[in-house]
Structures are given as C-alpha cells and as structure tokens.
Amino acid sequence: MSSRGEQVEASSSAQETGDVSVWDIPAGVRIKQSVGRGRGLFAESSFKPGARILRTKPIVAVNSTKNLSTFCSACHLAPGDIAIARGQRNSAITLKRCQGCRIVHYCSQGCQTGDWTFHREECRAHKRLRVEYAKFRPNARLDEDLSWIMDERFRAVGRLCWARKREMQNGRDPDWWAQIDAMESHIDRMPQQQIMELGQQIQRFRQYLSAAERDTPGLADMEEYGFGRSSDLLKLFSAFQINSFTLSSPSLSPIGVAMSPIVALCNHSCEPNAVVVFPHGGRDMDIVAIRQIATGEEILTSYIDISLPLAERQADLKERYGFICDCELCQRSRETSWVDPRWCVYDSSGGLKSFEGECSDFNDCSQSSSSVDKHFDSMIQQGRAMLNEDEAGTLDVQQALVNFRSLIPTLSQKMPSSSYPLQALLRLQALLLSPPRSTADRDLAIASLSAAFAGAEKVYPAGHPTLAVISAEWCKLVAMDSPEDTPTDILKKLKQAVIGLRKTVKLNEVGFGAGGGIVGKEMTELLKACEVELSQLA
Ligand SMILES: [Zn+2]
Numbered sequence: 277m278s279s280r281g282e283q284v285e286a287s288s289s290a291q292e293t294g295d296v297s298v299w300d301i302p303a304g305v306r307i308k309q310s311v312g313r314g315r316g317l318f319a320e321s322s323f324k325p326g327a328r329i330l331r332t333k334p335i336v337a338v339n340s341t342k343n344l345s346t347f348c349s350a351c352h353l354a355p356g357d358i359a360i361a362r363g364q365r366n367s368a369i370t371l372k373r374c375q376g377c378r379i380v381h382y383c384s385q386g387c388q389t390g391d392w393t394f395h396r397e398e399c400r401a402h403k404r405l406r407v408e409y410a411k412f413r414p415n416a417r418l419d420e421d422l423s424w425i426m427d428e429r430f431r432a433v434g435r436l437c438w439a440r441k442r443e444m445q446n447g448r449d450p451d452w453w454a455q456i457d458a459m460e461s462h463i464d465r466m467p468q469q470q471i472m473e474l475g476q477q478i479q480r481f482r483q484y485l486s487a488a489e490r491d492t493p494g495l496a497d498m499e500e501y502g503f504g505r506s507s508d509l510l511k512l513f514s515a516f517q518i519n520s521f522t523l524s525s526p527s528l529s530p531i532g533v534a535m536s537p538i539v540a541l542c543n544h545s546c547e548p549n550a551v552v553v554f555p556h557g558g559r560d561m562d563i564v565a566i567r568q569i570a571t572g573e574e575i576l577t578s579y580i581d582i583s584l585p586l587a588e589r590q591a592d593l594k595e596r597y598g599f600i601c602d603c604e605l606c607q608r609s610r611e612t613s614w615v616d617p618r619w620c621v622y623d624s625s626g627g628l629k630s631f632e633g634e635c636s637d638f639n640d641c642s643q644s645s646s647s648v649d650k651h652f653d654s655m656i657q658q659g660r661a662m663l664n665e666d667e668a669g670t671l672d673v674q675q676a677l678v679n680f681r682s683l684i685p686t687l688s689q690k691m692p693s694s695s696y697p698l699q700a701l702l703r704l705q706a707l708l709l710s711p712p713r714s715t716a717d718r719d720l721a722i723a724s725l726s727a728a729f730a731g732a733e734k735v736y737p738a739g740h741p742t743l744a745v746i747s748a749e750w751c752k753l754v755a756m757d758s759p760e761d762t763p764t765d766i767l768k769k770l771k772q773a774v775i776g777l778r779k780t781v782k783l784n785e786v787g788f789g790a791g792g793g794i795v796g797k798e799m800t801e802l803l804k805a806c807e808v809e810l811s812q813l814a
C-alpha cells in the first residue's frame with residue numbers, strides 16, 4: 277500500500293524477484309510495477325460506476341475491542357443489519373457470548389462454529405489473560421473492564437500466526453502465507469526509536485501467543501510459528517500496519533481491522549476512482565468503481581477520510597502508513613489561490629475564502645491567526661475535540677447534544693457545510709438524535725442531514741458510498757411518522773421520502789455495487805413500503 281509518486285523500496289521477496297504468481301488475480305485487473313510508484317492494481321478492461329472490480333475474503337478480520345459485544349465476530353454484522361439481511365426486519369436478534377473467553381459474540385450457531393478454527397487459541401489465551409489480570413486486580417469487573425483484552429492488531433496478527441502454525445504442522449507454509457510474505461513493509465525505513473517500541477510490543481505479543489499453549493506465563497518459540505529470524509516478526513507487524521484496512525459496517529461505521537494482501541495492492545489517492553467496502557458484512561470485501569475507469573488506468577482507493585482538509589489527511593497518512601500524499605487534490609490544496617471546500621469560510625460578500633485560522637498542519641504552520649476571531653477558532657477546536665471523543669467512545673452524548681445547539685448554528689454562520697469540522701458535526705448530531713424522541717428532534721436531525729449531504733456532495737466524488745449512507749439516514753427519518761404530524765404533513769413527507777428513496781437506491785447501487793449491499797436492501801424495502809402507503813393515501 278502506498279501513494280502515487282512515492283518511491284517504494286524493494287523489501288519483500290516478491291518485489292525482489294518480480295514474482296507476481298503468489299497473487300490470485302481475478303480477470304479484469306492486473307498488477308503492474310511502474311517506476312517511482314511501486315506496485316499497483318491496473319484495470320484490464322473498463323469499469324462503469326458501480327461495477328465491482330473484485331471481491332475477496334479478508335485473510336483476517338477482527339472487531340475492535342469496543343465492538344466485540346455489539347458486532348458478530350464471524351460475519352461482523354450488528355443485529356439490526358442481520359435482521360435486514362435475513363429479511364426479518366421485525367425480529368429481535370441477540371448476539372451470544374462465547375462461554376470460553378467471554379469476550380467475542382456471535383449471531384448464530386453457524387457463525388460460532390465457523391469461527392472456532394480461528395478463535396480456538398485466541399479463546400484459550402484470553403481465558404488465561406483474564407485469570408492473570410484478576411490476580412492483580414481482584415476488584416476489577418472483567419466483563420465491563422475491557423483493558424485486559426488484547427487490542428485488535430494483536431488479535432488479528434495472532435490469528436494469522438496460529439493459523440500458520442497449524443498448517444505448518446502438515447510440513448509446509450500455507451499458500452496464503454506467500455501473499456503475506458510478499459506484502460510491503462516499511463521496516464527498513466522505520467526510525468530506530470519506533471523499532472525499539474515495536475520490539476517491546478512484540479515481547480508482549482509472544483506472551484499472548486504463549487498463553488494459548490501453557491498456564492505459566494512465558495514467551496512463544498517463534499520458530500514453531502515459522503519465523504526463523506527475530507526480524508521476521510517485526511516485518512510482519514510493520515507489513516500489517518501499512519497493509520490493513522479499517523473494517524467497516526455496511527453503513528461505513530469503522531468497527532475493526534481487516535487485511536487482504538490483494539486489496540492492499542491498490543495505491544492511495546485522495547481523489548480515488550474506486551472504494552473498498554464491506555456491503556454485506558466482513559466476510560467479503562469488495563473494490564467498487566465509483567466513476568468510469570478506462571482500460572489501463574490505475575485503480576486508486578483512499579486509505580483515509582477524503583472529506584478532511586489537507587493537513588488532517590497528511591497527518592493521518594503519515595501516522596498510519598508513513599507516507600506523504602502528492603495526489604492531484606493534495607497538489608491543488610497546497611496552492612494558495614485554490615479555495616478548498618473542506619477548509620474555508622464565508623468572506624464579507626458571501627463568497628468563500630480559504631480559512632486562515634489555527635490549523636493542525638503538523639510540519640509547516642506559517643499561517644497567522646491574528647486576524648481571525650479567537651472565539652470562532654475555539655469553537656472549531658471544540659468541535660474537533662468532540663469528534664475525537666466520539667471516535668474514542670468517550671463522548672458524553674447528552675452534553676454533546678446541548679453543546680451542538682449553539683456550536684452548529686455558530687459554525688454554520690461562518691462556514692459552508694462542506695467545511696471541516698462542520699460537516700462531520702452535522703452528521704454526528706443527527707446520529708446522536710436517532711432514533712428521535714420528539715418531533716422537534718426528528719426535524720432537527722433531518723435538517724442536519726440535509727445540510728451534511730449538501731456539504732458532502734462538494735467533497736466526495738459523485739459515486740462515493742458516503743453520499744449513499746447520508747442520504748439513507750435522511751430518508752429513514754423523513755419516512756418516520758410522528759403523532760404530531762397533520763395529515764397534510766404526512767402526505768408531504770411521504771412524497772419527499774419516495775423521491776429521496778428513489779435517488780438513494782441509485783446512490784447505493786453505485787457506492788456499494790449492484791444491489792447496494794445491506795443499506796441498499798433496506799432502502800429498496802422502505803421505498804416499496806412508502807409507495808404502498810402513498811398509493812393508499814392519494
Ligand atoms: Zn454472525
């Protein structure tokens with residue numbers, strides 16, 4: 277995984293030999309090595325917007341710790357999405373906890389049985405970790421305190437190592453290991469300090485592996501796992517870091533981490549022509565074209581949220597993937613004459629100008645904030661802090677809803693809804709208000725999503741699935757009746773919903789590919805129901 281224009285060092289066997297036979301490349305795409313760009317995935321035929329370029333199973337996918345009890349650990353769906361997928365919208369599905377480790381949950385016997393091959397050692401290791409942790413903290417409530425659970429990266433790499441060891445007992449490395457071995461790693465370029473830190477984490481990781489084997493704490497013998505040199509494990513962790521993807525729900529909420537070496541061949545652009553999505557849950561990951569792609573064109577996806585301004589995008593890419601992006605959007609964003617809809621305010625005549633307030637530019641902050649309203653700057657910082665808290669799961673929802681009532685109108689007076697952080701705050705407000713407890717809350721959420729959608733259209737390419745998801749959230753609220761609605765209101769809203777839903781179904785067909793995934797299915801069913809209701813009223 278790397279960006280266009282970035283020099284990729286040859287650091288893996290496949291690159292050194294130019295051997296691409298380890299990849300099981302589907303028809304329609306091919307791997308090409310181009311000077312100065314590293315490896316990339318190229319279109320062998322043309323793709324229309326919404327065409328699925330490839331579908332593959334992640335080699336590994338795990339939920340992050342905070343999502344272990346809310347999403348199934350095998351299909352990676354939440355109960356609400358499972359009900360839609362099964363066509364049982366009104367049945368209550370509950371996730372059942374694994375009785376061994378008491379951390380992972382499953383939606384069905386089938387999911388639990390299917391995952392057991394991969395969960396067995398993970399289960400045993402966590403059972404022992406729980407006992408160890410309890411020794412030192414006898415008062416801890418281990419079913420609520422999640423701090424003793426291994427983080428998603430350890431659990432994912434652990435699953436890979438155990439699977440490899442199992443297959444090596446048959447005498448040789450499994451075929452899929454060659455793909456992992458062929459992934460790029462940045463270990464050769466990693467600063468010494470980072471290597472030391474990683475080395476310490478690897479000690480912890482070896483204790484984790486060992487906990488699946490014996491009762492007494494110790495370090496796993498990595499040779500049993502096929503690692504001849506100690507640097508092999510460092511390389512694997514580095515490769516995992518830069519080649520893994522955010523595992524997302526069918527409606528694009530981040531829920532964990534997934535890895536597919538073939539999908540990781542796609543290079544990054546902040547103006548992608550394709551997206552990586554999980555339209556039916558985490559079992560399959562798809563690369564979908566979001567605009568027309570010509571034969572021979574490179575398939576480019578974005579590793580980060582492209583609604584973020586330049587400085588935020590660069591910081592995210594640097595931290596996680598270790599490169600600086602030089603795509604066309606980033607080049608344009610560096611030009612002072614260009615006004616980025618992601619980072620701008622209204623000027624005195626109602627037009628737009630680049631925002632010159634405090635910015636988070638991590639390496640080159642030459643902008644002066646003296647001319648900018650300090651109060652406005654602090655509101656932006658407040659909004660940003662709320663987004664971070666939401667991501668970390670520490671946001672106080674009731675307090676946030678109170679704050680939004682002054683924060684969002686103030687920001688909206690100064691900046692368009694495409695601008696950061698307003699767009700994200702509008703979506704968060706609507707999310708926190710759902711399901712609405714009053715007609716006023718419902719109408720506020722609808723207004724926020726309308727504004728968020730208008731802003732999103734300016735920062736996402738036309739076929740991007742984020743537009744489909746915002747539109748779907750809007751439709752669900754508009755289609756919702758309230759006892760305070762008059763018959764005229766109901767008719768008007770129903771007509772709005774039908775128009776919105778027809779558009780949303782199409783947006784889903786492009787953003788998530790044919791059928792539109794689980795969100796598309798939900799919208800198609802809602803459209804039918806609204807059309808029936810409308811025909812009865814009319
Ligand atoms: Zn499941």
Ligand SMILES: [Zn+2]
Binds near residue numbers: 379380395400
């Ligand atoms: Zn378990």
Ligand SMILES: [Zn+2]
Binds near residue numbers: 545546601605
């Ligand atoms: Zn870029």
Ligand SMILES: [Zn+2]
Binds near residue numbers: 636637641642643
């Ligand atoms: Zn700055």
